[in-house]
Amino acid sequence: MIRFENVTKVYPRGTRPALDDVSMEIERGQFVFLVGPSGSGKSTVLRLVIREEPTTSGSVLVAGHDLGLLAPRKVPRLRRQIGTVFQDFRLLPNKTVAQNVAFALQVLGKPTKLIRTLVPETLELVGLEGKGRRMPHELSGGEQQRVAIARAVVNHPAVLLADEPTGNLDPATSLDIVRLLARINATGTTVLMATHDNVIVDEFRRRVIELDNGKIVRDEAEGSYIPKEVVTPVPAPELDPDDLWSPPDETDWADEVVRGEG
Numbered sequence: 001m002i003r004f005e006n007v008t009k010v011y012p013r014g015t016r017p018a019l020d021d022v023s024m025e026i027e028r029g030q031f032v033f034l035v036g037p038s039g040s041g042k043s044t045v046l047r048l049v050i051r052e053e054p055t056t057s058g059s060v061l062v063a064g065h066d067l068g069l070l071a072p073r074k075v076p077r078l079r080r081q082i083g084t085v086f087q088d089f090r091l092l093p094n095k096t097v098a099q100n101v102a103f104a105l106q107v108l109g110k111p112t113k114l115i116r117t118l119v120p121e122t123l124e125l126v127g128l129e130g131k132g133r134r135m136p137h138e139l140s141g142g143e144q145q146r147v148a149i150a151r152a153v154v155n156h157p158a159v160l161l162a163d164e165p166t167g168n169l170d171p172a173t174s175l176d177i178v179r180l181l182a183r184i185n186a187t188g189t190t191v192l193m194a195t196h197d198n199v200i201v202d203e204f205r206r207r208v209i210e211l212d213n214g215k216i217v218r219d220e221a222e223g224s225y226i227p228k229e230v231v232t233p234v235p236a237p238e239l240d241p242d243d244l245w246s247p248p249d250e251t252d253w254a255d256e257v258v259r260g261e262g
């Protein structure tokens with residue numbers, strides 16, 4: 001689904017490469033934690049996947065398509081297939097919860113009838129049923145992040161990128177948010193989450209890719225990671241795929257990118 005081939009990224013005013021000859025492949029449907037110290041290149045990986053930045057050398061491929069060959073006017077089409085969530089939520093402060101989520105569909109020109117169905121459905125998915133009329137400032141941090149996640153997934157993206165989504169949240173709320181991301185992953189959405197939080201990484205035991213100084217220094221398959229310390233046990237993430245949307249259709253997604261290139 002996401003492939004990096006010998007990717008090096010040097011920012012215009014960078015003194016050293018933010019990414020240095022990185023190669024990796026993330027399969028469709030995987031949940032991957034991207035870890036590493038501050039400045040190791042985690043956010044840069046995410047920026048390259050949505051083509052917010054070009055590579056300096058090497059290729060980033062999404063669904064088999066080289067983003068370096070994608071015409072700039074086709075980039076919005078790519079981003080439509082990729083949901084993004086950030087540490088600071090980035091909600092529209094003057095819109096209600098429901099309007100924040102609806103806005104993501106309105107900018108895509110989706111019909112009102114569809115929006116009226118999808119918004120409540122998505123708010124229920126993220127555990128915010130009944131809170132659609134609240135303003136963002138009337139919510140806790142964890143609830144605000146749920147709104148941001150609802151907005152990111154309401155269009156059923158093939159990929160969800162999360163950059164330190166728990167960075168502003170307390171430990172218990174952080175685990176709830178990652179459980180929610182795991183539920184979304186269980187619907188077939190590929191999830192790539194950058195995090196500093198070792199408790200979460202140890203707890204969820206998904207694939208871990210560690211960066212240091214722009215290089216991959218560890219890549220451990222799902223479930224193979226042995227925590228260094230015992231952490232407080234918490235219940236396993238709730239996975240109920242029957243209750244959720246069907247997985248995104250990779251064929252449609254690939255076709256859309258192909259059409260975009262043409």
Ligand SMILES: Nc1ncnc2c1ncn2[C@@H]1O[C@H](COP(=O)(O)OP(=O)(O)OP(=O)(O)O)[C@@H](O)[C@H]1O
Nearest residue numbers: 011012013014018037038039040041042043044045
């Ligand atoms: N726009 C930019 N211009 C110049 N250098 C940049 C830019 N963005 C990031 N960098 C540099 O690239 C390197 C990688 O940064 P990046 O933000 O990807 O790291 P990170 O692992 O996400 O860090 P953090 O955990 O602190 O968010 C750092 O040395 C950073 O200073």
